[in-house]
Amino acid sequence: MALTLAPETAWSRLPDSQWNQDAARHLLRRAGWTALPGDVERATKEGLSATLDRLFPDTVPVFNQPRQTAHMVTEAEELQEKVQAANEEDKRLLYREFQQKSRNAIVDMTIHWMRYAARPDSAVFAKWILFLSDIYVVGYEKVQRAPMIYKHFDIISRYAFAPAPLLTKAISRSPAMIQYLDLNQSQKKAPNENFARELFELFTLGEGNYTEKDIKEAARALTGYRLRKGSELYYQPNQHDTGLKTIFGETGNFNGDDVIRLTYKQRAAGAFVPHEMVKFYLSDTMIDKSYLYSLGDQWRAQGYSLQWLAKTFFGSTLFFDPSFRGEFIKSPIQYYLGLVQDLNLDIIPVPRLVINPLRQMGQVLFDPPNVRGWVGGRNWINSSSLAARRSLAESLFAPFYEAGLNEDEKLDVAAARAQGRGIFTVENSRFQSILSLSPEEITQKLTTGLLAQSTSPALKESITNYIASAENVPGERLRRVKRSMVSLISSPQYQLT
Amino acid sequence: MATNTPQSSIPTTRREFLRSSATKGIGLLAFSQFAPSFLVNSTLAQAPKAEKDRSILVLIQLAGGNDGLNTLVPFQNDDYYRLRPNIGIAKDKVLRLSDTEGFNPVCGGMHNLFKDGKLAVIQNVGYPNPNRSHFRSTEIWETASDSDRVGATGWIGRYLDNACSGTPEGDHDPVAIHANTLNGAPESFIGENPHATFGLGGYGPNRKDAEETRRLLETLSGSPSGDHSSESFLKHTLMDSLVTETKVQKVINGYRTQANYPTTPFGNSLKNVASLIAANLPTRVYFVTLNGFDTHYNQIATQSRLLTELSNGLAAFQKDLEAHKLDNQVLTMTFSEFGRRASENESKGTDHGTASPLFVMGSKVKAGLHGTAPLLNIPKNQDITFSTDFRSVYATVLEKWLENPSEAVLGGKFSTLGFV
Numbered sequence: 001m002a003l004t005l006a007p008e009t010a011w012s013r014l015p016d017s018q019w020n021q022d023a024a025r026h027l028l029r030r031a032g033w034t035a036l037p038g039d040v041e042r043a044t045k046e047g048l049s050a051t052l053d054r055l056f057p058d059t060v061p062v063f064n065q066p067r068q069t070a071h072m073v074t075e076a077e078e079l080q081e082k083v084q085a086a087n088e089e090d091k092r093l094l095y096r097e098f099q100q101k102s103r104n105a106i107v108d109m110t111i112h113w114m115r116y117a118a119r120p121d122s123a124v125f126a127k128w129i130l131f132l133s134d135i136y137v138v139g140y141e142k143v144q145r146a147p148m149i150y151k152h153f154d155i156i157s158r159y160a161f162a163p164a165p166l167l168t169k170a171i172s173r174s175p176a177m178i179q180y181l182d183l184n185q186s187q188k189k190a191p192n193e194n195f196a197r198e199l200f201e202l203f204t205l206g207e208g209n210y211t212e213k214d215i216k217e218a219a220r221a222l223t224g225y226r227l228r229k230g231s232e233l234y235y236q237p238n239q240h241d242t243g244l245k246t247i248f249g250e251t252g253n254f255n256g257d258d259v260i261r262l263t264y265k266q267r268a269a270g271a272f273v274p275h276e277m278v279k280f281y282l283s284d285t286m287i288d289k290s291y292l293y294s295l296g297d298q299w300r301a302q303g304y305s306l307q308w309l310a311k312t313f314f315g316s317t318l319f320f321d322p323s324f325r326g327e328f329i330k331s332p333i334q335y336y337l338g339l340v341q342d343l344n345l346d347i348i349p350v351p352r353l354v355i356n357p358l359r360q361m362g363q364v365l366f367d368p369p370n371v372r373g374w375v376g377g378r379n380w381i382n383s384s385s386l387a388a389r390r391s392l393a394e395s396l397f398a399p400f401y402e403a404g405l406n407e408d409e410k411l412d413v414a415a416a417r418a419q420g421r422g423i424f425t426v427e428n429s430r431f432q433s434i435l436s437l438s439p440e441e442i443t444q445k446l447t448t449g450l451l452a453q454s455t456s457p458a459l460k461e462s463i464t465n466y467i468a469s470a471e472n473v474p475g476e477r478l479r480r481v482k483r484s485m486v487s488l489i490s491s492p493q494y495q496l497t
Numbered sequence: 498m499a500t501n502t503p504q505s506s507i508p509t510t511r512r513e514f515l516r517s518s519a520t521k522g523i524g525l526l527a528f529s530q531f532a533p534s535f536l537v538n539s540t541l542a543q544a545p546k547a548e549k550d551r552s553i554l555v556l557i558q559l560a561g562g563n564d565g566l567n568t569l570v571p572f573q574n575d576d577y578y579r580l581r582p583n584i585g586i587a588k589d590k591v592l593r594l595s596d597t598e599g600f601n602p603v604c605g606g607m608h609n610l611f612k613d614g615k616l617a618v619i620q621n622v623g624y625p626n627p628n629r630s631h632f633r634s635t636e637i638w639e640t641a642s643d644s645d646r647v648g649a650t651g652w653i654g655r656y657l658d659n660a661c662s663g664t665p666e667g668d669h670d671p672v673a674i675h676a677n678t679l680n681g682a683p684e685s686f687i688g689e690n691p692h693a694t695f696g697l698g699g700y701g702p703n704r705k706d707a708e709e710t711r712r713l714l715e716t717l718s719g720s721p722s723g724d725h726s727s728e729s730f731l732k733h734t735l736m737d738s739l740v741t742e743t744k745v746q747k748v749i750n751g752y753r754t755q756a757n758y759p760t761t762p763f764g765n766s767l768k769n770v771a772s773l774i775a776a777n778l779p780t781r782v783y784f785v786t787l788n789g790f791d792t793h794y795n796q797i798a799t800q801s802r803l804l805t806e807l808s809n810g811l812a813a814f815q816k817d818l819e820a821h822k823l824d825n826q827v828l829t830m831t832f833s834e835f836g837r838r839a840s841e842n843e844s845k846g847t848d849h850g851t852a853s854p855l856f857v858m859g860s861k862v863k864a865g866l867h868g869t870a871p872l873l874n875i876p877k878n879q880d881i882t883f884s885t886d887f888r889s890v891y892a893t894v895l896e897k898w899l900e901n902p903s904e905a906v907l908g909g910k911f912s913t914l915g916f917v
């Protein structure tokens with residue numbers, strides 16, 4: 001990767017003269033899941049600044065709490081009451097039943113979130129939330145409560161474009177995070193360092209920008225956090241260490257909020273989120289530190305506004321550098337949602353048909369492998385995960401196998417259809433309008449906007465020849481057009497964005 | 498086969514691929530700047546791999562929740578007929594296995610296997626704190642976890658983590674193959690490390706479509722660009738799996754079966770598995786799905802059709818393996834996410850339940866009834882209680898068949914049973 005830009009100017013706005021369809025496509029693909037031709041046209045016409053204002057707006061599209069998850073809050077309250085009167089054996093049964101319901105709720109929430117994220121008007125924001133949740137990681141496997149996971153994501157949404165210190169402060173109050181990193185286990189006498197360590201290493205500064213002593217002292221300041229009824233935060237003064245602590249060279253009777261305030265006084269805090277953005281949105285190969293610090297310093301001067309950061313990053317000359325275009329491997333979620341948008345489909349409301357492919361491709365929503373989040377990039381790809389991508393692509397073109405559904409799944413499918421969200425696979429009728437065109441024209445229609453890199457003449461020729469050599473029997477051309485499409489979305493080229 | 502038989506122009510093994518690369522100037526030479534470590538390693542290590550232990554496991558998933566009580570019928574038990582006044586199977590119809598238990602009348606093939614000493618029946622298999630969701634209970638069986646713990650990896654995947662860590666990365670033959678599954682690779686196959694797995698048939702495209710897609714993809718991933726780009730990396734990875742696919746397809750197309758398999762996707766999948774075993778692939782585990790057991794209403798018709806398919810499929814598979822003298826290498830085992838409620842419902846069907854029997858077939862099994870039958874002196878709508886933990890079955894297969902310590906794979910010590 002040869003970036004020739006000067007660090008001081010790399011983050012300045014892309015000149016209008018360089019704003020064109022290709023640039024718009026790059027922006028839409030990276031900020032969202034894909035670039036639909038209509039959206040590319042609109043963005044090109046509106047200009048870069050107006051497009052950024054639209055993609056990163058002041059008022060954001062909210063992800064509403066799914067009913068099943070909301071209901072778990074009531075369930076949790078009822079559980080508390082029931083447990084009090086129960087004997088040991090019944091208690092265990094009650095907890096188990098609760099856990100099962102919570103598990104169903106998180107599965108249901110996954111479907112709802114995928115549906116929300118696939119909507120054109122919320123795609124970019126949903127991806128931004130996914131990005132932030134890949135910094136402030138919690139996992140269902142440990143948290144075990146769907147409403148807590150929802151609340152965590154809701155906190156991120158509310159502060160998604162706020163100053164980062166406010167977001168971090170809110171995260172330190174997120175019950176899911178408190179549980180995930182054992183903050184509620186931290187005692188005055190024996191402070192648990194888990195949260196303090198990840199706060200510095202994975203949420204705000206990055207390795208090498210703090211000492212072990214800073215962690216120990218910060219852990220002392222971060223005492224007194226407790227959860228009530230399993231999910232409600234309260235402050236326990238007698239578990240808080242009120243002694244003097246020295247963190248980043250400053251001494252005082254600090255509490256958790258002070259730790260966060262002190263953290264954001266470090267220069268490294270400015271470079272950290274830009275570093276994570278490059279990793280999540282831009283490139284497998286990390287750019288030079290000088291670029292990160294250049295953006296970081298400007299961001300700090302802007303009071304760490306995440307909205308400013310998003311607009312600056314996605315509008316910068318560096319972001320649009322040709323060396324980055326079409327060179328990034330899609331995450332499984334982006335592959336899935338990109339397909340759903342490119343093929344104009346609805347998310348099928350059958351958990352196993354959504355979650356199993358995601359799992360096989362290596363990314364289950366709400367359940368990252370550990371607090372580091374997903375590594376991403378080339379790590380997404382191996383022979384099994386690539387086979388899983390192909391199998392997902394193929395499944396979207398086969399008539400969906402209804403007889404294989406279980407009874408409860410049939411009900412959900414019927415409900416989705418009744419709501420007009422029942423197109424789960426690509427139907428033959430979708431191709432009718434292009435069948436009478438010439439093979440070259442069909443190839444043009446199929447490939448337009450689909451691939452991140454410009455479609456090579458050789459690739460087009462392969463597809464064109466394949467379609468052109470169809471025998472003149474009924475249905476054969478349609479079959480070949482469908483095969484072409486399946487091959488295209490399974491191709492190495494389509495995995496790139 | 499003569500060693501100097503002319504090869505087709507398409508390489509069908511990695512080694513062949515590399516060889517043809519060397520002579521025809523495609524492949525390795527062309528992308529020598531970017532030869533991923535697995536390619537380099539395998540060119541360095543072209544000596545054939547030592548013949549490993551060849552014991553093979555075939556898993557058959559009965560998806561949807563098979564009704565155990567109408568598969569293995571306790572025909573002397575009055576409670577059975579009390580709980581199932583409409584769908585209970587009459588005593589004089591069952592195929593007797595013992596004085597108290599008998600097969601559903603459509604299970605003639607399985608009955609013969611039982612009598613020939615090639616089928617073990619493990620009764621009343623389940624796990625504590627049963628979950629009645631298809632999705633979740635399947636997950637529990639596939640991850641072999643406690644029902645209140647969500648596991649991230651499958652038991653076969655963990656077995657492969659254990660057993661195949663020494664396999665050179667360059668050997669790209671799949672270690673596990675699945676066929677006819679509803680949605681891609683089963684969770685069972687997911688390990689801590691990625692393993693080369695491969696999927697066959699299922700509800701995917703037909704052979705012609707699959708072949709044409711493969712050819713198109715070969716064209717699209719052809720001519721590696723010889724640089725460090727993500728695209729080159731993807732092309733190489735894809736090319737790898739296309740090589741495997743071509744090889745597998747060739748094996749399947751050239752196979753001559755010695756048995757009459759059911760002419761269904763399931764029967765066909767079993768035949769394909771037999772062909773791959775006969776081709777001496779290093780694959781250790783196969784996973785085939787038979788789906789549709791969620792019989793909430795009019796159970797008799799649906800379950801009869803499915804059990805016929807299962808029974809005839811198993812019988813044909815065993816016969817085929819025997820004809821090819823492969824039967825000593827293969828153990829076949831069924832499982833289902835749960836059994837069904839002991840009492841029938843109002844629609845002449847059964848609702849989700851708990852434990853059920855599973856079947857293990859092979860020339861090396863200790864045939865007969867294992868474990869104990871479920872107690873049925875329960876009120877209507879109450880579930881039966883399992884008597885054998887499914888992880889004991891897994892432990893037996895791991896220890897006694899695959900000869901692999903089970904504790905690390907299953908995350909705990911489970912006693913082994915006597916069916917192998």
